[in-house]
Amino acid sequence: xxxxxxxxxxxxxxxxxxxxxxxxxxxxxxxxxxxxxxxxxxxxxxxxxxxxxxxxxxxxxxxxxxxxxxxxxxxxxxxxxxxxxxxxxxxxxxxxxxxxxxxxxxxxxxxxxxxxxxxxxxxxxxxxxxxxxxxxxxxxxxxxxxxxxxxxxxxxxxxxxxxxxxxxxxxxxxxxxxxxxxxxxxxxxxxxxxxxxxxxxxxxxxxxxxxxxxxxxxxxxxxxxxxxxxxxxxxxxxxxxxxxxxxxxxxxxxxxxxxxxxxxxxxxxxxxxxxxxxxxxxxxxxxxxxxxxxxxxxxxxxxxxxxxxxxxxxxxxxxxxxxxxxxxxxxxxxxxxxxxxxxxxxxxxxxxxxxxxxxxxxxxxxxxxxxxxxxxxxxxxxxxxxxxxxxxxxxxxxxxxxxxxxxxxxxxxxxxxxxxxxxxxxxxxxxxxxxxxxxxxxxxxxxxxxxxxxxxxxxxxxxxxxxxxxxxxxxxxxxxxxxxxxxxxxxxxxxxxxxxxxxxxxxxxxxxxxxxxxxxxxxxxxxxxxxxxxxxxxxxxxxxxxxxxxxxxxxxxxxxxxxxxxxxxxxxxxxxxxxxxxxxxxxxxxxxxxxxxxxxxxxxxxxxxxxxxxxxxxxxxxxxxxxxxxxxxxxxxxxxxxxxx
Amino acid sequence: xxxxxxxxxxxxxxxxxxxxxxxxxxxxxxxxxxxxxxxxxxxxxxxxxxxxxxxxxxxxxxxxxxxxxxxxxxxxxxxxxxxxxxxxxxxxxxxxxxxxxxxxxxxxxxxxxxxxxxxxxxxxxxxxxxxxxxxxxxxxxxxxxxxxxxxxxxxxxxxxxx
Numbered sequence: 001x002x003x004x005x006x007x008x009x010x011x012x013x014x015x016x017x018x019x020x021x022x023x024x025x026x027x028x029x030x031x032x033x034x035x036x037x038x039x040x041x042x043x044x045x046x047x048x049x050x051x052x053x054x055x056x057x058x059x060x061x062x063x064x065x066x067x068x069x070x071x072x073x074x075x076x077x078x079x080x081x082x083x084x085x086x087x088x089x090x091x092x093x094x095x096x097x098x099x100x101x102x103x104x105x106x107x108x109x110x111x112x113x114x115x116x117x118x119x120x121x122x123x124x125x126x127x128x129x130x131x132x133x134x135x136x137x138x139x140x141x142x143x144x145x146x147x148x149x150x151x152x153x154x155x156x157x158x159x160x161x162x163x164x165x166x167x168x169x170x171x172x173x174x175x176x177x178x179x180x181x182x183x184x185x186x187x188x189x190x191x192x193x194x195x196x197x198x199x200x201x202x203x204x205x206x207x208x209x210x211x212x213x214x215x216x217x218x219x220x221x222x223x224x225x226x227x228x229x230x231x232x233x234x235x236x237x238x239x240x241x242x243x244x245x246x247x248x249x250x251x252x253x254x255x256x257x258x259x260x261x262x263x264x265x266x267x268x269x270x271x272x273x274x275x276x277x278x279x280x281x282x283x284x285x286x287x288x289x290x291x292x293x294x295x296x297x298x299x300x301x302x303x304x305x306x307x308x309x310x311x312x313x314x315x316x317x318x319x320x321x322x323x324x325x326x327x328x329x330x331x332x333x334x335x336x337x338x339x340x341x342x343x344x345x346x347x348x349x350x351x352x353x354x355x356x357x358x359x360x361x362x363x364x365x366x367x368x369x370x371x372x373x374x375x376x377x378x379x380x381x382x383x384x385x386x387x388x389x390x391x392x393x394x395x396x397x398x399x400x401x402x403x404x405x406x407x408x409x410x411x412x413x414x415x416x417x418x419x420x421x422x423x424x425x426x427x428x429x430x431x432x433x434x435x436x437x438x439x440x441x442x443x444x445x446x447x448x449x450x451x452x453x454x455x456x457x458x459x460x461x462x463x464x465x466x467x468x469x470x471x472x473x474x475x476x477x478x479x480x481x482x483x484x485x486x487x488x489x490x491x492x493x494x495x496x497x498x499x500x501x502x503x504x505x506x507x508x509x510x511x512x513x514x515x516x517x518x519x520x521x522x523x524x525x526x527x528x529x530x531x532x533x534x535x536x537x538x539x540x541x542x543x544x545x546x547x548x549x550x551x552x553x554x555x556x557x558x559x560x561x562x563x564x565x566x567x568x569x570x571x572x573x574x575x576x577x578x579x580x581x582x583x584x585x586x587x588x589x590x591x592x593x594x595x596x597x598x599x600x601x602x603x604x605x606x607x608x609x610x611x612x613x614x615x616x617x618x619x620x621x622x623x624x625x626x627x628x629x630x631x632x633x634x635x636x637x638x639x640x641x642x643x644x645x
Numbered sequence: 646x647x648x649x650x651x652x653x654x655x656x657x658x659x660x661x662x663x664x665x666x667x668x669x670x671x672x673x674x675x676x677x678x679x680x681x682x683x684x685x686x687x688x689x690x691x692x693x694x695x696x697x698x699x700x701x702x703x704x705x706x707x708x709x710x711x712x713x714x715x716x717x718x719x720x721x722x723x724x725x726x727x728x729x730x731x732x733x734x735x736x737x738x739x740x741x742x743x744x745x746x747x748x749x750x751x752x753x754x755x756x757x758x759x760x761x762x763x764x765x766x767x768x769x770x771x772x773x774x775x776x777x778x779x780x781x782x783x784x785x786x787x788x789x790x791x792x793x794x795x796x797x798x799x800x801x802x803x804x805x806x807x
Contacts, residue, residue: 220787
């Protein structure tokens, strides 16, 4: 068995129940793992213009060489497929989750699963070490996620790790998630609906094998070092208050005090009958179970009302739990609530059969059930905000502002509400400029799965601009090649955006958690420690050290970044060649960044955005007219795909 | 490798030292780092099934139960071993792999060995294995060192001689 990898990727056709395996090592040194290997498989197998719900679409579930090992935060799984959420026409993208499923899959002997075709009747897949069964799912089809999973565990093995879709995935809600309780999900790209379209309810895995490590002693030492470097969580963690001692973790091998997880005991239900004994929330889940608000913003004839969750005991926890159980992406709150609140503010009290009361938890409780089961107006909402707006425009007289607002709340390929300086994160110049370039050129909203790297440094800057400038002077030069990277200007930002993108590809391919890596700065526990330390530079080679001691494939961080560039370009080629992506599509995010940043009121204009994109394309070696990678670039990356251009 | 004494040799003092890992289930978060580090040290591979420490994880209920050898001073496992392959050395109960025939009587005799989480059969070596407190490592046991939640502590207890 190769080191770090299980060595095989399962290929399952649900149409004729044929099962094959691919040799992982064929891809390992060029495409690392996870998102990288998935891109290669997608390039080789996805037909041109394939729809998300077409049986020919692939659902690619991947792990990386570090999944299931001691490497801190490595217990992650990567999902890649054509996403039904992308507007107006689905394209290929990715979504990752933590938990224990990926590790178990590797212990069973597989680095990934590629699923194609559509089962004739609902099924689930049961992988017990090397034994693979495709089993009729009559008894669990229609069940909510938690019940389906406990039924499967009782039937199969209590120690099995399971991914599962809820009613929302079965009914092809475009933002349905793939869930793995208690609180892990691949939510953002609507892959739950892809699973539903394949009549696949769940995948259960039990593995009793292990992952051989190339140099156990050095790997152990590297892991211990990596743990020391990352245990303080995100770069700006020390600015935030500590959480109670027992904040939960969401992933195997996680040692990070990310201060995101919360746990609730014995919550009395408000809307259902079942008492909630234990409930955990992480990250976006906290938006439900906390009385916000996330302040709104205004500009360019749009008003985004503030977003508020609910106190845990007032229904916040119950609503969050319901979302998980129905298999809906938790971001549904952040997209629909402000839109409906604005409707009410503009005098629209009713849409179809639905009276609007979007600040009320019971109203949301009923709405979520309607969406997941596509009942009444829920059938329209299930099509996501952009498509819903299109449908409503045909049915009723919708004010222009609401149409623009839906474009604002839901980009063509993602939710903008993270680290872009408008909706909620304070992201002044120059940080949102990097964000804008990343949003323009990725296949989905980039910042939600890429917290650390550059964008989060904004919080350190805002806390103390003067000492930030001083401390980061040499760091900026070392990492991004120039101090100008951090100047509040439009110069030298494309370099930073490209660096961020490559580091995120690396995290999604190894995989590691973006709350912990890359370690741009040393781990600081307190603000005092941060203020008195002169040399703050962390260590950006940890990932390479973990990779090489684990797999025995000796790649330096530069070589790994080159592999990430290869992966990013291949993903771009998938979008360009199979889904007609070009510069015009990239430019669509421009208007959002023409709204003033809510921290410093800076903004883009169309001309500057064009110039920024020119710089970005030139640096990438892409054609500045079309935004397509050039033949020379692809050749230099050893990508044998240029014949299609 | 024959004739292992079931008991540690009597020293001149009137006490024996017993070393053990004391788990605190209420601090555990179920990350599994202890299992992965243990199997990495003992097997060169990350494999929870071969870890000498086991954590039963119920993330849904947020309940975790840690199983690891208590290094009893009068171990039932050693009493049960027909080969006398289990000895106590420096306060640690050790299975000598060369002497183990894989009969499994030790695993049956241990009163704490629920579902073979503490003493279990090693499928490739054909012997029974259990926690040896990382006797080959100079530092303290790796699981104790690596646990980020401080759910594991190494304790030394003085045991009065019989």
